[in-house]
Amino acid sequence: MNKGFISGIVLLTIGLVCGILLSLVNHFTAPIITREENKIKYAALAEFYTLADYDLSEVEGTGAFGTIYVLKEKGTDNIEALVYTVSAQGYSDSQLVQMLIAVNNDLSVEGYKVVAQQETTGFGADIVENDFNVTIIDNLNDFDAVAGVTKTSNAIRECFTLVSQRAVSDLGGGLSE
C-alpha cells in the first residue's frame, strides 16, 4: 500500500485519539466552567442590586444578546430593571467582549461590567474596568472611549448601543418571557 497513504492514516488515528481525549476532558470541565462563569455573572448582578428584594427571572436573548435578567417588584409584574448580557467584537478573534448592562425602568444605567474578554494584556484587557460615562441608556453622546485602545472601546460602545436600541421597548412590556 502507498506509504504516504499509511502515514496519513496514522496522522488521522492520532487526531482521532486526541479528539476523543479532548471530548472526555470537555465532558468533565464544561459543567464546572458554566458554573464558574455563572458565579461571576450573579456576583456582578449582586453588585448592581440586592437580589433578595426582587423576583428574578431570565429570558434567553438572540443574536448578540445572551441571558437577559428581569428584576420585578416582589409579587407583581412590574419590571424594575433589566440586566442584559450582550457581546460585541473586540480585538480578540477567539472571544467576544461580553458585558452585563443593568438598566432601571427610568432608563438610568445602574451599572455595567465586562464579564468575559480576551483582549490584549496590557492594552484592551486593562481598560475593561474603566468608567465609560454612560448614565442614561438612550443617551450615549457622552461615551468616553479610551485613546489607543480603539477596538476594545468600540466593542464596549457597541454593547451599549445594542442595549439602547431595545431597552425602551423591553421596559415598556415588549420583552417576551
Next chain:
Amino acid sequence: MNKKENFVKGFIKENPLFVSLLGMCPSLAVTTSLENAIGMTMGVFFVLVLSNLIISLIMSNPKLAELVKPVRIPVYIVVIATLVTIVEMFMHAFVIDLYRALGVFIPLIVVNCIILGRAEAFASSNKPVNSLIDGAGMALGYGAAIMLISIFREFLGKGTLTIWGDLQLNLTFFFNFLKIEPIAMFVQPVGAFLTFGLILAGITAIANNHKNKLAKEVTNNG
C-alpha cells in the same frame, strides 16, 4: 550527557529564553505579575513534559517512527494542541482568574517555539525518560526566566509581588522610603522590553566574564 546535566542545561547553558531567545512574545506579555508567570510556567511545564514524552514514545518505536516521519510536524502539532487545549480547559474550570489574566496567551502555547523546538530537536531522537527530563528542565528554566522578569516588573511597576490569588507581598515601603511612586512603565509593554534587555545584558556580561577567566586560566596553565 547524564540525567543531571540533561535536566540542568535548561536553566543556564541552554535556557530557552535568555540563551536561545525562544518564546519571547508570551514571555514579555504575561510577566506583568509573578502570579501570571507562575501560571504560565505551570501550563508550559505540563505541555512540554507530556509532549516530549508522547513524541519520544511514538518516535522510539522504529516501525511507527518510519510511518510518522513524513507527517511528523503535523503529528507534533496535533499532540501539542491537544495538551494545550486540556490545560486551557482545566485553567478555565479551576483557576478562572488566572485563565482570564493569561487570556489569549494560553492557546498561543501551541505555537511557542520552545515546545515544537524540543519535540523536533530532542524528543524525536532520544529515549522517553531523557525526553521527559529534558522537557522538565527546559520548562522550569523557561519558568525561572519569566518569573525573574515578572519579579522585576511587578516590584518596580506596582510595588507588590503577587504569588497566588490573595497571597501578595506589599513592598511599597521601598518606594515610600525613597519618597517616589512605583514606576508604572514597568508593567506596560515598554517595561517588558526594558527589563528583558537589562537582564539579558547582565547575563551576557557575566557569561563573557566567565569565558575570559577560563581563557586566562588556559593561557596561564598552557
